Amino acid sequence: MLWYNILVLIHAYLFLLSGRFMESSADLVIVGAGAAGIGMGLMLQALGVDRFVILDRGDIGESFRRWPAETSFITPSFYSNPFGLPDLNAVSPSSSPAITSRTEHLNGQAYADYLALLASKHELPVITQCSVEGVQRLPGDGFELTTSQGSGTTKLLIWATGEFQFPDLLPFPGAQLCRHYAQVRSWKESACSDQIVIGGYESGIDAAINLIRMGCRVKLLVRKPNWDQPTPEDPSLSLSPFSRERMDKAMRSGRLELHFGADVTDVSKMMEWHRVRSSDGRVWLSENAPILGTGFLSGGGARQIEECFDWAENGKPILTEHDESSKTPGLFMLGPQVQHEQRIYCFIYKFRQRFPVVALKVLNRLGLPVPDNLDKTWALFDPPAEGCCSDECDC
Numbered sequence: 001m002l003w004y005n006i007l008v009l010i011h012a013y014l015f016l017l018s019g020r021f022m023e024s025s026a027d028l029v030i031v032g033a034g035a036a037g038i039g040m041g042l043m044l045q046a047l048g049v050d051r052f053v054i055l056d057r058g059d060i061g062e063s064f065r066r067w068p069a070e071t072s073f074i075t076p077s078f079y080s081n082p083f084g085l086p087d088l089n090a091v092s093p094s095s096s097p098a099i100t101s102r103t104e105h106l107n108g109q110a111y112a113d114y115l116a117l118l119a120s121k122h123e124l125p126v127i128t129q130c131s132v133e134g135v136q137r138l139p140g141d142g143f144e145l146t147t148s149q150g151s152g153t154t155k156l157l158i159w160a161t162g163e164f165q166f167p168d169l170l171p172f173p174g175a176q177l178c179r180h181y182a183q184v185r186s187w188k189e190s191a192c193s194d195q196i197v198i199g200g201y202e203s204g205i206d207a208a209i210n211l212i213r214m215g216c217r218v219k220l221l222v223r224k225p226n227w228d229q230p231t232p233e234d235p236s237l238s239l240s241p242f243s244r245e246r247m248d249k250a251m252r253s254g255r256l257e258l259h260f261g262a263d264v265t266d267v268s269k270m271m272e273w274h275r276v277r278s279s280d281g282r283v284w285l286s287e288n289a290p291i292l293g294t295g296f297l298s299g300g301g302a303r304q305i306e307e308c309f310d311w312a313e314n315g316k317p318i319l320t321e322h323d324e325s326s327k328t329p330g331l332f333m334l335g336p337q338v339q340h341e342q343r344i345y346c347f348i349y350k351f352r353q354r355f356p357v358v359a360l361k362v363l364n365r366l367g368l369p370v371p372d373n374l375d376k377t378w379a380l381f382d383p384p385a386e387g388c389c390s391d392e393c394d395c
């Protein structure tokens, strides 16, 4: 074990010596030091993969650091690990954001600090401020990566670039007159008069709740409420209890108006007014730029290397059952854009289930031994054999 640790350290040192990726070669590169990249890195390190590196164009947990300051996790953190149920937001079975932050609903900064703490404690080979700008498949096997810190080669590549940094800024004509949720650093920046928020799912509701807290009056334009019907097959298809509870409180302020059936077609400017129109002819006016809580680019960060994937009609990259690109062998995807039929892995407690699936293939490809207990690492999160979930709920 000591020798293994020394080898890992030497390897990390060589990569990190100048803080540059230039002219290096690795067995595996993980692009993205978010929840997916750090969690996967920890698992691979524990499994004996040593010649790997994690690259991020920002800092560790960069997306979480960019969340609006007032935004917090909707999934609660609780240290239940000793009883076989790791914290819902943990990316390693032995850690708990609830313990590191002493908070149940962490904000983005606290979660990024949790990821950075794990990376530092386990001496993960992470290079920050290193943006991957091009991926070239090499003849035979492997990839050449062009980065902001030079180029390097790798046998295998894991693309874990998330979606938060890839907002859909033009969901309808005139949307450039609006401000996307992902462009807001703090709701304190917002003028506290009338505000329009477009989108009735988690980010739209979070925007509305925070604007109400700042003293604004908010019109929330919602196509169809997704909070009245339980969705037993997948809790993330309906509004979380955390958001529901906060929304009820915001309603009691008397300053939140819900407008249902609002299928926004365009936004335009009339003198000082922003004019929001919906398909049924209704119009809403506001002096302030409407807030877009309308989501992210379908495929998120995978759009950066679009040519390396086949794309499904729903805009998701097509992956094998081991989350490898159907088009580019050796390229794996991790994170919220992974989807297999109806199963979407959009939350941390979901996509961490894919770590052992990808790890198994990585070990096989690198000719490393597969330990008997590999599948047990996140076994508690494996869906039951007969299918993801029952469509019955006693709730």
Ligand SMILES: Cc1cc2nc3c(=O)[nH]c(=O)nc-3n(C[C@H](O)[C@H](O)[C@H](O)COP(=O)(O)OP(=O)(O)OC[C@H]3O[C@@H](n4cnc5c(N)ncnc54)[C@H](O)[C@@H]3O)c2cc1C
Pocket (backbone or CB within 6 Å): 031, 032, 033, 034, 035, 036, 037, 055, 056, 057, 058, 059, 060, 061, 062, 063, 064, 067, 071, 072, 073, 074, 075, 089, 130, 131, 132, 133, 160, 161, 162, 163, 164, 165, 203, 206, 301, 304, 334, 335, 336, 346, 347, 348, 349
């Ligand atoms: C407001 C909000 C609230 C949420 N609440 C919850 C919640 O309560 N619970 C939950 O489980 N999930 C929640 N989610 C979803 C969760 O945040 C994401 O699923 C998660 O962040 C995805 O992790 P990731 O590692 O795939 O992506 P990210 O955390 O986005 O990490 C991707 C990383 O890749 C880097 N990167 C991108 N492109 C490149 C490149 N070309 N070169 C180098 N680096 C690159 C980025 O800098 C970034 O650090 C929430 C999301 C939002 C937006």
